[in-house]
Amino acid sequence: MTRDPGGTPPGWRSVRKPASIKDVAAAADVSPTTVSHVLSGRRPVAEETAARVRSVVNRLGYVPASLARSLQAGFTSVVGLLIPDISNAFFADLAKGAEDAAHDLGYSLILCNTEFDPEREDRYLGMIRSRFIDGMVYAAGSPPSRQRLEALLGSFPIALADEEVEGLEGALIATADHEAGGRFVGNHLRELGHRRALALTGPRGLKSSTARASGFRQAFRGDVVERIGDFKESSGHRLVAEFLAEQRNLDATAIFAANDLMAFGAIAALREAGLAVPRDVSVVGFDDIRVASLSSPALTTVRQPAYDVGRTATAQLLQYAARGAVPPASRHTLPVELQVRDSTAQPAR
């Protein structure tokens, strides 16, 4: 990318060239070295000299170029956060936790929103190879990334957040206890008297999704039919509509959706088919996004500590990345919590 290829159009105010450390040094009649030390305090400077330098710094509005500083230092104090969709409340909370942790450690955070687009993801992962960021918190929520990650994982500071990538061991990972979440839901529905359920999962190859489903089956103990979705509201809607169309009568009395969004899609589809929640069918989500408690009926769901996942992953990562180290494998499992609300009840019959 070339700066100003055709010349700046007339009338544009150009950013005036900022003062450099040399300018300050010249104006204060000292060496750049001294200016640097006045500002950093890394070695003693005569008070008189220091005062003179500071005055020039103020007058010229000098601020050290962080770019040059980083080049010399070998690190940037910037960390990336790769997520599929910031407008999904779960990832927004995760991002908030990541940003907080980064800020606390003196880091800035680059938002890498991929929209599930592999090309976009590639471009962002490139930032770590070009050493523009010191590390990457990876929360892609989409499976195809494995190959790309494999090459990076051993050589660069990367942390997995929320989602472990199947086949990729040896990573630093912070995740909610998906399996426990699944078990909580299974227990809850079983205790209510449900015996046959429809499970709407996330994409194949996502460990979180698998873990939830497996915990659920284990605790539910009844019949479970599975349908594979993609975490979007539309897919929840479609899967349930298809399911209803496929069979004469709905034999499942409960639906366990892979996330709240899909649960809402499912509820919409049920409504359109004339089925009431929870009277005819109980529905459970996962995540406990804000909407869950405000919607009607309020959604029974599993609260995932999105903020903590983001915060933990970032804090752990930076502990290593800040020293130029690749984090060793370690797992941080955060507790989840069942939120029983109004979308689940005993089966009608």
Added chain:
Amino acid sequence: MTRDPGGTPPGWRSVRKPASIKDVAAAADVSPTTVSHVLSGRRPVAEETAARVRSVVNRLGYVPASLARSLQAGFTSVVGLLIPDISNAFFADLAKGAEDAAHDLGYSLILCNTEFDPEREDRYLGMIRSRFIDGMVYAAGSPPSRQRLEALLGSFPIALADEEVEGLEGALIATADHEAGGRFVGNHLRELGHRRALALTGPRGLKSSTARASGFRQAFRGDVVERIGDFKESSGHRLVAEFLAEQRNLDATAIFAANDLMAFGAIAALREAGLAVPRDVSVVGFDDIRVASLSSPALTTVRQPAYDVGRTATAQLLQYAARGAVPPASRHTLPVELQVRDSTAQPAR
């Protein structure tokens, strides 16, 4: 900040030192210049030479250090987005628009989440002075920032998103049509038959809030009592609770909240006081965040094009910032839309 002050603990895998352009040049038996040109294509290179270089590049996994490139080029292709709270759906959507625009133009986006904390805001604004970012999209949603901004606005590429800062003219700004939104609400309530309303505003000094209120008054034409809040759910709750406590009987039949969050707070407070929405009181919000359509009752509100505001502000800003120019004053007003749902009805009287 010093890298690795105490020496890296034993057992830590350090990031191996990446290949530089010199390493590649040496291994391919050419000059760094040639390597540079093979990669950039900015001048012809003999196919044989180029092939050799490319092979070495692959073998060493060489990726140009973007830091050094930026230092030499004088710009970073990074833009900042300053917002108060990414977990607020409005700002999450705005961020998504900003990120999309940035990505389309080859930029990365640094998320500056301030939590309304002036110190944090200062730190982030410093990034623009240290030239780590080429520009800043400013959507602080909080008034105190004026002084800080003033110094920057004329000299650095900054765009205001959603919120203009009172007293700061001459800026590039993209905003929703707040006044029209207020008018829409005023008309709607008047047409329903309301004559006396409570307006819950945002913080003093926010032009968006003022504009909404003024549009509202103008179109409503009835009595309006104003209470000042801070855009948070809790403040909506508190203001309404206080309002109810202050007077014997609730004489307002409608509430216009400065945003959806405050509207939900208001509804909660009304419920606690035994008042039903919309039977006893109509409530209108602003923003149309996702919850608004899913809550019960579904909230009548004004849809703000958050994504477009973020996208427009960023795209416009980068048009200048990418060429090292300060954007001239210009205003981009985006249309809003009244969403009539179930939280408004004729007054009971």
Added chain:
DNA sequence: TTGTATGCGTTATCAG
């Protein structure tokens, strides 16, 4: 078609 020398702005090293 290729290479040499220089500079981007800073900090670390070494010398005084």
Added chain:
DNA sequence: CTGATAACGCATACAA
């Protein structure tokens, strides 16, 4: 207490 010099890694003007 202070300064000259080199180096970070790259791109470019100039030279051949």
